[in-house]
Amino acid sequence: MVNPHRTRLLAAFRRLIVLMAMGFALLPVFWLVSTSFKSYEEWASSPPHWLPQNPTLQNYRIVFAPEAARQFAAHQSGSLDYKVSGSAWSAFGNSALVATAATFLSVTFGTLAAYGISRFRGGGRGFAFRLLTVRMFPPIAVVVPMVVLFSLLRLTDTHLGLILAYTTFTLPFSVWMIRSFIEEVPIDLELAGRVHGYGRWQVFTLISLPLIRGGILATSLFVFILNWSEFLFALVLTSGHVVTVTLQVANYVSASSGKLYGVQAAMGTISTIPVILFGFLIQGHLARGLTLGAVHG
């Protein structure tokens, strides 16, 4: 016999756990946004303020307007490097270009490779798993040989270099994820398509691809997030020309006042916007793509 009182208590308890988990996940985001509106005095005040006492847009101005950055630097006895502070726009441009291109390449090649692995046993038994091991060892382990290789190929500090590096490191992830979607597509559908008169490529584009579109978009989002927030490769494979958003955040440092937390928070807040927008755009597909078994013909 189920006790209704107990059931209600259990439901309330469950809700509490969910709220705690949400708080745990969202608190840093709240702190980021809150700090981005705080004035210089409040960035690291003790005791800390949950909400800015005197909300200001100064941090955002420093990020985007070179003039504001210069004024701030003058006020702080010239400690902010103008060259860095003025290039937030270009940092967003660089990140957008690199992350988008690398995501496109990774998902395109990932889809083709996953299809080959799934349908033609390409690479032999267990190849998909061996591919995944590329993502298992820490990237820092390959950083030194990468730097040597990139300087030999003259790819250091170029967009193409970063795009290639990101594609390489997210490709296994794309393959692995998209493969699981492809394997949900009944092979009979493709066989039927072929008997009806289409070749392999047309069957793939006309029948299979529409069914895994949601999965591909979901994979794109994850890969894009990985690329957009990548720091290590951006740090070691560039030297001042191709500055990405993550590098720019790290660059907001002043000689006199240490890390410019407010400015970093403003930059961080803005940098979440493209990812959130992308997420909203493909929201419909996301739920579908993440629910395996939703692609049945």
Added chain:
Amino acid sequence: MCALSINGVSKSFGRQRVVDDFSLAIESGQCVALLGPSGCGKSTILSLIAGFETPDTGTIFLEDRLLNGLPPQERNLGLLLQDLSVFTRMTVRQNLAFGLEARGYRRLEIARRVEAAAARFGIVDLLEVGAAELNFSEKQRIALARSLITEPSVLLLDEPMSSLDAADRIRMRSELKLIHSELRSTVLLVTHDQSEALSLADLVVVMRAGKIEQMGAPQAVFNQPGNTFVAEFLGEPPANLFKAELVYEGGRAELKTASVRFRTDRESFAASELTVSIRANDLKLSCEPGPVQVRVSDVEFLGAEDLVRFSLGDLALASLTPAGSFRAGERAFIPLGPILGLLLTSGRATESTCLEIVP
């Protein structure tokens, strides 16, 4: 004319030989059923014909075209699979037009054929509906219409009814039968369901382990099974099969098991060791006391009839009786008189015989 001829085709997966020197010729307009248990190689033969697999040896001809090496899309076949494979992201019209577009028909011709097929299969109202919204029987009609609209040389059916419930199965069976008699298309049906094969096909090919066990008209295969495998596989419920020895007792031929003797009218049978097959509906049971008494061990309710299991001496037998006639544990009697049976020996034609129990 021969619509499809398969000549000495073999196929192995790894070390396992799935199809073993298989040959079959299908006449134009014929409906042929490949019947056998799962794993007998029947679906692999279908894949070989369709071009999803390549034969290790042997040739396949469609009309007079060699199929070996041709990709599936160039073979001009129709295919209906177990899960129907209706493209759910498309409308019914797009599904029907799919094969015609692939073959490069003109728009007007496509529209004309789609309309005609829709009229024939009673799906005119559904043409603009998304295929995902259809129920199973509608999907079925669409899949069938789609596979016939391109006028394929041979229509391949791979267990088309195995996922249906009993009522839908009977409906689809009659639909397929009607279409086949109407269009006189050549059909190759792959199934493990004997009632499907027997009711639809002009020629039944019983397979085991990649080889043909027996082939012939449904009646011939059913009534004259060529060997014990076919006798066991065909017939629902399975026939009573037991080994017996042919002996001559006082000038009369008798079939003897360890503890039961049957008189037989077949006196000149070459082999002395044979297998006797008696169908459950040929073996009667009665409550009228008689000299042959048995005890009912189990009763299986089949609807209109009961399958009554009992033992007679060393033999475990089953009989079909009107429902409710017997209960487990009860006594029953086998009436004296002729029982229709089959005598099977390896390498020889099956003969029918009248058997009589010697009390």
